[in-house]
Amino acid sequence: ETELIKINSIDDEALKRAGQCIKDGGLVAFPTETVYGLGGDGLNEVAAKNIYLAKGRPSDNPLILHINDQKMLGRIVSEVTPMAKKIMTAFCPGPITIILPKSNIVPKAVTGGLDTIAVRMPDNDIARALIKYADTPIAAPSANISGRPSPTTAQAVYKDLQSRIDMVLDGGACQFGVESTIVDCTEDVPIILRPGAITKEMLEEIFPVVKIDKAIVGANVVPKAPGMKYKHYAPKVDMILIEGDNEKMSSSIKEILHKYENEGKKVGLLVSDEVANELNHQNTFSYGSQENLAQIASEIYEGLRYFDDKDVDIILAQGTTDKGIGLAIMNRFHKASGFNSIFI
Ligand code: TXA
Ligand code: MG
Known part of the structure; x- marks a missing residue:
């Protein structure tokens, strides 16, 4: 025990x-x-x-x-x-x-x-x-x-x-x-x-x-x-990282989300407060404001575990900058997704 x-x-x-x-x-x-x-x-x-x-x-x-x-x-x-x-x-x-x-x-x-x-x-x-x-x-x-x-x-x-x-x-x-x-x-x-x-x-x-x-x-x-060579930090289902221009995040993630939903897949979103508010989707874990990297760092592992007992087929995760602690965040995201990224 x-x-x-x-x-x-x-x-x-x-x-x-x-x-x-x-x-x-x-x-x-x-x-x-x-x-x-x-x-x-x-x-x-x-x-x-x-x-x-x-x-x-x-x-x-x-x-x-x-x-x-x-x-x-x-x-x-x-x-x-x-x-x-x-x-x-x-x-x-x-x-x-x-x-x-x-x-x-x-x-x-x-x-x-x-x-x-x-x-x-x-x-x-x-x-x-x-x-x-x-x-x-x-x-x-x-x-x-x-x-x-x-x-x-x-x-x-x-x-x-x-x-x-x-x-x-x-x-x-x-x-x-x-x-x-x-x-x-x-x-x-x-x-x-x-x-x-x-x-x-x-x-x-x-x-x-x-x-x-x-x-x-x-x-x-x-x-x-x-x-560092092992696939790591991984949630139980596949994850895709969306990287690039923050301005385009909401619209790009919305598009990708609809594409998967049209294929009949249940999608989980691991995104910032800003994108979560914009998309208002039921299976969402929001990791905090995209302006607050320290907060994102402290939330990502809870976010990656969150979908373990949720009924989703795939997770779409919003990437962030690689400046400061952002480099650590993006490193964990890359490994959790097995370097499976969509660049926008
Ligand atoms: O924050 C942390 O470092 C946490 C807490 C518990 O202190 N510990 C942690 O340990 O993350 P672990 O075992 O999950 O990660 C250890 C990492 C591995 O990537 C390992 O390959 C690397 O440290 N490492 C250990 N000894 C090494 C060495 N002699 N040369 C190069 N890398 C080494
Ligand atoms: Mg470890």
Whole structure:
């Protein structure tokens, strides 16, 4: 049985019990400022293997180790590069993950056989307290079944993982709603392997040159972050992304909608408030104003899950800009649709 427990403070007895559970090799899902994580002892090979089993995750897709102080960082990496130090000073704790050479105490089961390790210091009191009580770096992928949208609420975690893990800690909805920005700190310039709430523009304020892994923007490139190659974040039915001129969105989506309805298909719309108001269609999830990218980011995974128990054959999703956190939003949309876009 999986316990689902509301956590009210970091002194909560249940949170201490969860820390002990991780120490003992168990699995605990917990909130972070990005998405919910599925945590286990990152230095325990058996716990790591059980994370892969619970998620149905391919074993070549490495995990992120979550830490709560610099001392823990020093134990799991062989070197903290100047680039990594700069990022830590500017953005940690926060929604960013850095890739560094790993130390010997990190089992290869955690890194999918790689010599590097992904590390992140979350900015969430429950997550930080859990790491402290567990007294070990916590390996935590997003707490979804592999391939499904990441969970931003404890209820979404519970739906996916109930009876597969020991505990789910409910800390309410996540602040950002998309996974952390991943930055490779092992080369001479920082390379973004996965876009997130710490944007390319923000990194460019502290580094003269910031690269983006080509796989983020193109369909047929092998990504440097192994997990980015899988179809991911996907709803249960096919999804088509409509990209391009915002001015034409309502009229274009209306046209495409009618085309599918004329074929007898039931269509779900995943669109902005502006387009939702214009089209006034029954199967609509509105992700907020197209002017408010942070809000869209925090709503997209709920939007992708929304249609799971609705009777629709296909989802039409409205794209957004790729500026700022828009790059993270569009990356998730492209992957959820399998790069199936209509350009208007
Ligand atoms: O916001 C987040 O990062 C969330 C929360 C729970 O912290 N975690 C998360 O983990 O998104 P996950 O497992 O869903 O994604 C980890 C990503 C994968 O794409 C994986 O391939 C990449 O990090 N990764 C891990 N280790 C790596 C490494 N050594 N080199 C390159 N990519 C790595
Ligand atoms: Mg994930």
